[in-house]
Amino acid sequence: MKLEIGKIYSGFKLLNQEEIKEVNSVAQIFIHEKSGAKLLFLDNNDDNKVFSISFKTPPKDSTGVAHILEHSVLCGSRKFPVKEPFVELIKGSLNTFLNAMTFPDKTMYPIASKNDKDFVNLMDVYLDAVFYPNIYKSPEIMMQEGWHYEIENKEDDLQYKGVVYNEMKGAFSSPDSILFRKIQESLYPDNSYGVESGGDPDSIPDLTQEAFLNFHKKYYHPSNSYIYLYGNMDILDKLQFINENYLDGFNKIDVDSKIDFQEPFDNMKYLDYEYPISNSEEEKDKTYLSLNYSVGKSKDTELYLALEILEYLLLETSSSPLKKALIDSKIGKDVFGMYDNSVLQPTFSVIAKNSNEDKKEEFKDIILKTLERLVEEGIDKKLIESAINIKEFNLREADYQGYPKGLIYNIKCMDSWLYGENPYMHLEYEHILKKIKESVDNRYFENLIKKYLIQNKHCSIVTIKPKKGLEGKRKEKIKEKLANYKNSLSNSEIEKLIENTKKLQKRQTTKDSEEDLNKIPLLSIDDIDKNSKKLALEEKSIEKIKTLHHKIFTNKISYVNLYFNTTCVQQEDIPYIALLSSILGRVSTEKYNYDELSNEININTGGIKYTTETFSEKGNADRYNPMLAVKAKCLSTKLNHLIELIGEVICNSKFTEKDKIREVIQELKSRLEMVMLDRGHSVAVKRLFSYFSDSGKYEEMLSGIGFYKFICDIDKNFDSQFENIRYVLADIYNKIFNKNNLLISITCEDSEYSGFEKEIKPLIDRLNEENLKYNKYKFKFNKNEGFTTSSKVQYVAKGYNFIKLGYEYSGSLQVLRSLINYDYLWNKIRVQGGAYGSFSGFIRNGNMFFASYRDPNLKETLDAYDGISTHLKDVNVNDREMTKYIIGTISDVDMPLTPSQEGQKATENYMRKVSYEDIQNERRAILSTNKNTLKAFTPMLKDTMKDGYICVLGNEDKIEDNKDQFDYIVNLFD
Structure with missing residues (x-):
């Protein structure tokens, strides 16, 4: 829609309007004059519409306040006071994307939907969540999503519990995650990139309720917001909705969300860290070496793209010279690069995995000598041409599997917009690609290497080395810290912690009122197409x-x-x-x-x-x-x-x-x-099916x-x-x-x-065409295994094949999956158990599973799985709730497909002998599911859990403590 620059539309003044051919859109930049909110609209014919609201949220410490707040604002708000509006939306929305994301310097709340009514509903819930969350009324929200002291009886030991706490324990179990964190910390010790926005498990318990609320008060104001709309929509209608329902209630203020610029180093920094391995693993060949550079600013559009191409050229192909040099020298068994341009000061890293600490200097020398040789002798022109071509192909194809392309454009826009620049500068790539291509013969990439790598002193060598017993010492240290803290408390203070634990448990186990649940906007079954899409074949x-x-x-x-x-x-x-x-x-x-x-x-x-x-x-x-x-x-x-x-x-x-x-x-x-x-959850489920x-x-x-x-x-x-x-x-x-x-x-x-x-x-x-002998395989099966690692968390899976027990597949099982995931597992495993995630699945071949992700528990989780049939037998789903589960299930079934995905999906159905009639029958079953249909699955769930097998990946001590659950206990890593 062509609008007039300078004119005000529902409080939004249009500042600029420009066609962006690369993404087939017209970009319109607005400012909301009363509140100071910034808004970008990419107008195009894509029916998969995207909305997001983002805030600049640079943290000052590693307590994870930005991450915990991202979780917490979605736990009830002014208009939608239920405990988990996010979950209610997943249950009953036709969304094609629904999530929230914490970055080192921003927090994003994106949604997407092809249904306009649903799209507005999602916008409404998200806007109310970020501006009017219930965190000020319920301190239990931060306790649940962030951290709290858990104690039920005076004689019990204190424990740390919390969703983000356990999520980050899982993240910090991975040496790769530790390395990426330490790279940022090594290059940016004096600004917000030097701390962990997701939260360091050792620092998360330092977050107070006061600091948590103050972070929201400071940063979650429209004046510090970036609103994004994308797709085929009536923009005037959307601007009116946002203004009248939200922004008109705020006045513009100054928000100090400035990100300090890290001053360059005079010399390379060396930093060494340790990560835990299990007592059964060898320490040899398990060190990570990385050489890291701070490279310019993400606001530099040409450098932004050129360094993406350079990283691919140097490190991502079989012919990449830097990768080859390190592999040939046997520095590490795996070499890869990382270029992170999603922050103000991007990083460029060369990483060797499965190396040893004594190769650190050789690692650095080989990199520098290889780069110097490339500058001196020149880079193979065919290699440059191939790297540019593959990048250009990917840009033009715009096939971002798993994410709506409108969201990917949003993230790219934030890489400049957050820092005060033109929001769509990174979407306009044609002129930059043209310049790069024309400059190749003028030693373009050689000059980049010289300036941003060889001559760049703002760099670091980060070493992450394995250490046995480290996790055990960490656990003992936390145990001692908690014991000392408990001993320092008076009886009344301990009683207060017990009371807080009970308050949290009461909130977690108390059902939302019908009145509050009915406030969550909901489509009707009539809004759903009764027919499945026919895939082209x-x-x-x-x-x-x-x-x-x-x-x-x-x-x-x-x-x-x-x-x-x-x-x-x-x-x-x-x-x-x-x-x-x-x-x-x-x-x-x-x-x-x-x-x-x-x-x-x-x-x-x-x-x-x-x-x-x-x-x-x-x-x-x-x-x-x-x-x-x-x-x-x-x-x-x-x-x-x-x-x-x-x-x-x-x-x-x-x-x-x-x-x-x-x-x-x-x-x-x-x-x-x-x-x-x-x-680990997907690995455990795959093993389970075997x-x-x-x-x-x-x-x-x-x-x-x-x-x-x-x-x-x-x-x-x-x-x-x-x-x-x-x-x-x-x-x-x-x-x-x-x-x-x-x-x-x-x-x-x-x-x-x-x-x-x-x-x-x-x-x-x-192709040859000789006659072949085709084999009928006869397999031997293992069962009930625990795979031990040094991880701080578990991945717990249980399942069986329901068809082998005499039951049949029905589309209603997909509705059951929705109910189990978001009614039972979410509350039992995530909310009460503290795991980051939990899932179930029912497949046409009869295989079914339950699984948890970054789970502090093991036996308790298995018991929860066994309790699903009892829960289902007693479940009482009203008509509105059933409509919600049906719509949410159809949302999963109708997820948009790219052309390549549609072709592959059609071929997959062909291979599995799944006809269009099968797909249509599944849809009919989903749409006709009712409470009795779901209750009829109770015997199936009871039988599959009775005969079911288990597979767990997790902490060696936790698995050993529960060894009676397993037939075999195996070290996962040698």
């Missing part, structure tokens, strides 16, 4: 190979997925399939060495990935289609290059490059360890703990096993990439299909 044939064409507008990008059945591989070689998928594209072929191959792929495509996938069929977790998938994308005009490169990799790869294969194995081991520490389903066992062997143990073994014995590794890889490579194994999936516009058909035929002809 047309069965065709190319050279007698079954081909699935997904006819979707893709903006001239072709998404090519080739699926090769892998049941031709013998059972003992299954883990090698995943190893093969990691090696492909990273070893030389007959035509290209691996450096050339990497450059050719990045110059001509948007990327080629090789993954293992297991498609279990509906109704039976023991029937499945295991595949090695080649997933690639390119501009349709470059299909010939893409297909040629795929053919070169899957027909002509060499497995004789011992050092390169060793490098891949070591990096793979490192990345698996990062996943296990950061996403106890009772063939598909689960197969998948676990390819990507779970079983695969990790396999990688550890061949890494440890690599030299003696290499000839066998090479032989097996070559053998399964020749079996898998066979014409008889192939299914083709192509997502492109109709006009592009004939071009694809022409280009793919020569590749099909190159």
Whole structure:
């Protein structure tokens, strides 16, 4: 909508209006004159609308006040006084995104929805939450979400409890998280970036109620706010709503939220830290080394993008010179970079993982000598071209899987807007890319290296080294601190803490009144489309190979997925399939060495990935289609290059490059360890499924703990096993990439299909077509395992297969999942138990699970799972609540898909034998679910928990204390 600059609309004065071609939007910048609120609107045709309100929140200490406040404002407000409006919205909204995020210097509250009525409802709840939270009425909110002293009886020991406290205990269990925190601390000791905005568990208990409230009073004012709107909407209607309901009640004030600029260092700083490992782990090869630089300002648009390209060029590809130099010198077993431009003073880091402390100086010397050589001799132009191309492709594709692209644009806008600059400067990338391309021959990147890395004294070497017993000492120190504190208290003071604990427990267990619950805005079932979206899929044939064409507008990008059945591989070689998928594209072929191959792929495509996938069929977790998938994308005009490169990799790869294969194995081991520490709940669930389903066992062997143990073994014995590794890889490579194994999936516009058909035929002809033997695997199953680590928290999973017990899948199970997640698990595991998260899942193949994330408990959580059937039997859901759960379930089912995601989802359904009628039946079941439908699942839940298995990743002492729960206790890491 074209508005008039300088004119006032519902209190908002339009300051600027400009077309942003790169994001197909018109940007409008407003100021709310009475309150001082700033507002940016990106007007376009995207029906997935985004709203957010953000505040500049630079912390002064590491108590986590900004993070705890982010949690707490969503625990009830003036208009919506229920305990958890956030949860009520998740239950009953058609949102496509709903969350809040704490950054080192800002706090963001974004929502997204395709339904306009729902969109306004979400805006209303979020605006009321940030401006009028119930934190001033209920001190128990900070106690629950932040921290508190927990004590129920005088003779009990004091404990620290709290959601954020346990979340950050989990975060600080990961050496990667500790490293990233210490990098910021090392470079910015004198400003807000030198403290932990999320909260350091050792500092969180220093946060007082007074400081907590004062932080909100100071920073959560419209004058310190940044409001963002994106998508296809009536902006005048939205401005009127925001003004009349919220901003008109505030007057502009001065908010001191200035972020001090860290003065550059005169010399490099060295800092050493320790992280805990379990007593059973070896300390060798477990040190992290990092060389870190403060590089300019995020307000510099050209540098912002140029350093992204430089970091990719130096550290993220097989041909990246800095990565190669460090790997070849055996400094570490995994090398990667990190460029964080989401703060005023960005950081650029080179990180070597699985190294040793005595290699610190060599690490630094190799980096500096490599950079100096690149400046002196010049960087390979093909490498530069490939790095620029892959970045440009990603910018144009704008495919941000898991996040609405409007939210990604919002975050990019904050990288300048928060610091007083044009909010959309980082969205306008065309002229910067053009300048960078034109400057490549003038030593553009060489000059960047010289200025921002070699000559930059504002840098640090941070070392994070392992130490046994550290976690035990920390626990003893906290125990002693709490005991001393308790001993210092009078009887009346202890009684007061007991009273506070009981008040909190009462708040947690008291149900919201019907009157308050009814204040949360809610759509009706009539607002929901009764029909599921039909995913584009047309069965065709190319050279007698079954081909699935997904006819979707893709903006001239072709998404090519080739699926090769892998049941031709013998059972003992299954883990090698995943190893093969990691090696492909990273070893030389007959035509290209691996450096050339990497450059050719990045110059001509948007990327080629090789993954293992297991498609279990509906109704039976023991029937499945295991595949090695080649997933690639390119501009349709470059299909010939893409297909040629795929053919070169899957027909002509060499497995004789011992050092390169060793490098891949070591990096793979490192990345698996990062996943296990950061996403332990998903690892536990994957292992759990391997106890009772063939598909689960197969998948676990390819990507779970079983695969990790396999990688550890061949890494440890690599030299003696290499000839066998090479032989097996070559053998399964020749079996898998066979014409008889192939299914083709192509997502492109109709006009592009004939071009694809022409280009793919020569590749099909190159594949061998010998007859193969297909195997029927017979697996042995483990059960009930506890995997010990040095982590301060647990990931607790329990489940079974309900179809094996005689029950059937129904779409109503997805409504049950919503009810269990947000009615039972949220309250029992998160609110009362203090875990950061808890989840459940019911899959078409019958597998089901309950899992917790960053959980301080173990046995209590398992008991909570066992109590779900009793809870369901007694649950009394009224019509409004049922409507809420149905709408929230449909929100999950109807999550927007990008073109590539739609093509992959349609192929996945095809593989799983899930028809459109199945999908429509699921939707009908969801929409017709009622209280009795849910109660009818009580016997199923009781039986699955009675026969269910458990898998836990967690603290070695906690698992040992609960050893009666397990059949096997295993050290996760060697």
